[in-house]
Amino acid sequence: DVKVTQSSRYLVKRTGEKVFLECVQDMDHENMFWYRQDPGLGLRLIYFSYDVKMKEKGDIPEGYSVSREKKERFSLILESASTNQTSMYLCASSWDSFNQPQHFGDGTRLSIL
């Protein structure tokens, strides 16, 4: 079974802090994704990566950056956390193929105070 592991289930940070969310997958997938999930808005793509050191902006990249130095690891960075970034963050990975599903981690519930 594919395993996507997010480093924290719950995280509380303060405004202005630099926040790192880590995600690791064990299937050698090419593609990795970061989403945020908010009630009534579904999943919104922040960034995705299709190879090591490669990244593309999703629908809501403002205030975020990402890093993919190794194939199995994809990090989401909140450069200066703000209260409107309080949310559930989900990481996913997949093969780079049209008919392949994304596999999700359990999510990180981030609160910015």
Add this chain to the structure above:
Amino acid sequence: AQSVTQLGSHVSVSEGALVLLRCNYSSSVPPYLFWYVQYPNQGLQLLLKYTTGATLVKGINGFEAEFKKSETSFHLTKPSAHMSDAAEYFCAVSEGINTGTASKLTFGTGTRLQVTL
């Protein structure tokens, strides 16, 4: 650009009743369609997918979905609801057209299923 519409943000059914969750999509390319389920405080889990071939797709936990191209729909059904089916369900369409974006998905806003006794 692809889009997904899930009709009804909340659906309530009695235990043993039919479950019907609606999903309509728009896509400029032949669609690949997915249903995911999310239980409280967990990530998304794949229920089923349609890629090519048979338009009636069976998934886990007794769910199935039928791809209807003429109606641009991919509704999710289960003949008899169980309490354990209470969760949020997401429909998604693949929007990738190039290498590197092939598995990129557009998600609907989700439908929360409540199952009552």
